Amino acid sequence: MLFRQQALETPHGDLQTPVLFPVSNIGKRSSDNTPEYTESVPDLSTAMVNARAIRNRDPQWERFEDGTPLREEMGVSEDTVVFADSGGFDFQDETVDTTPAKTLETQQQIDADIYGTVDVPLSRDNRQAENQRRISESIDLALEASRRHNGDEVLLGSVHGYDPETVRNSIQHLEREGDFDGYAIGSLVPIRTDYEKVTKIILAARRATDKHLHVYGLGGLTYQPLLLYLGVDSFDSSAFIRSAGNRNYLIPGFGGEPLKNVEELSHLPCACPVCSTRTFKAVRNDRDLLVQHNVWALALELRRFRYMAAADEDLEAYLDLRFAGNEVTKRAYRLAKQQVRRLT
Amino acid sequence: MSDSFTISDEQRDYSTFGLSGNPFPYSPVPDDEPLVYCGQEDVTDRISETVSSVLSTGKSKHLVVTGKYGNGKSHTLKYTRSLVRDREDVLVGYVAQPGDGFLDIYHEFVYDIGFDRMQELSYEFLAEVARTETDRNPMGASSMKSLIDDGEVLLSDLVPTAVQRLSDVTKFADFARAIVHLIYEDTNLYAWQWLTAEGLRYEQRKEMEIHSAIDDDTSAVRAFTALKNMLLELGYTGVFMFVDEFERIAQLSPKDEQATLNSIRHLMDQNGNGLCILFGCAPEVWQDVMSEYHAFSERIGQEVALQPLTEEKVHTLVEGYLNLVRENGSEGIEPFTEEGLQVVLQRSQGNIRQILSICSRVLDDAVDDHHSGQIGEELVIGTLEEM
């Protein structure tokens, strides 16, 4: 069993892990707004922002430079722990238009607690030589960030690779040549349906370091329990916003259900503050409410897992039940279990 | 000796003969690592000369060892192999028989080398690249592996360069990719399958960006040559290939036989350096090859023939085996007598395989019948009548 609970020291307080960072769309020119959730979900005082997007949105950036605090701009509470990634995912098809220096400056300016280093994500469609080049480039950028960073904030080296050796080797290399508080695995979103590969990569990373391990982009309902099981310390997700955009109602254990498929119902089956007091129609017709419920769904999934651990329940047996209903995720979990057992 | 002998060793007590067991192989198949070799001087001289010439000049040289069934061709090849295999500067592979053509020969050769050794070569090549591309100085496969495991070098820096350089050296980019993929746990079995010409599905090849397959004699010659060129680049002196039971090509259709010989000829032409092939072949088949395929036989001008053993050789052979299990101070051919061995020689007509088989049975019978002292004429004849 690789599940673990730690405390991560940040400028805005100690963070109990494992933890989810809901992705905030601040800085993006997007019609979807992240609702206020850090007040209503007490154990979710966390947010993931995109440093590059914030920096590139001029009027907003000017406000930050004039002294407006990010947390105020986002409408989240003062003690929210903010993870600012570099926005590397936006470089999927473009060349890198930022530097470690510029990214660090942005991360500092917005008072982020956790810094992700600048990275160049991989694509499954790339030639291998191109992906190898990107892997090396991300490592160089991370090492430069390590040299430049000397603050109290948590610095996570971004690591990419589509095979266990590369990920292990990259982490060992960063560990040897740089000074990081932990590592963050990227580029897994494009291969997320290949559960076996993703599991192997995460396990390789988990074995390569005892430090904080973050996985980018896979914190949705399906992956969350798997990541917890594999000993990942933090993860992020934008699934709650994207799902709400499609009028999808997230239910732990089932995934997302388009509400348009649901007829004639007085109340939804969830006990969160959004659903428990409102009618089905009210939630269905208000996208903000849907987003809020979806955040709750993710938070509840995490809570349930933590509860099972705290109650000293057999987590593998719990996950057997958790994944029983879906052939795909059941298979994924079985693969993960085999691999974990081989290790321990 | 093979493990299967141990059981009968426990059942029978050879101590009355001053022996800890029966040293003669029961099985007619020569041991993979023969401990005793009763060399015929002209044969060992010619083999030594061929092997030494390749080792000292780096120029390719090949030899055919002919001999009738049971006269020790396989034994000779395997014994030579075990001697050459101990050297660190050569790669040695044994092919038990030529199969249906060069593709099969290639397959057996790579298979005999084995996955672990091939993976080591992959790491050795990465080490070669690391020595020029980084300030590290790994001297072999295991030090390269620890550099990677410890993160002292970056795989992502080395791999593209390694693939490029290996492609330049081998002129076979797919081969280069397969070699490098031997170090990745996700793909190493696919890479191995490809390298052994076992065939791979499209998706499996795609994962490694491999576009072709080793699926005929031509591509097998190309892959073999690529492997040899990689080894020369790594500082190896050469590759030794032992092809046993070459007479089986006579069972192929004339077209396939010609194709096989042509492929081997191409292989020899493309590998003027660093290649030594030793064939074991029945004399009559080799004579046919010589007369019908001049282009082929010209390239293996050398032939050396194994003869039936003489009395003196039989002594040396039997003594060699007995010495493996001596417990008291006895020597020579004891417990066999001169007369006893005479009978063995006559009955076997000097055929090694038969000599060993008779000696083995005689010794066991002597123990079973509670003889002690010497094994003479009478005892041998008695056993032969039962065989």
Ligand SMILES: [Zn+2]
């Ligand atoms: Zn709800």
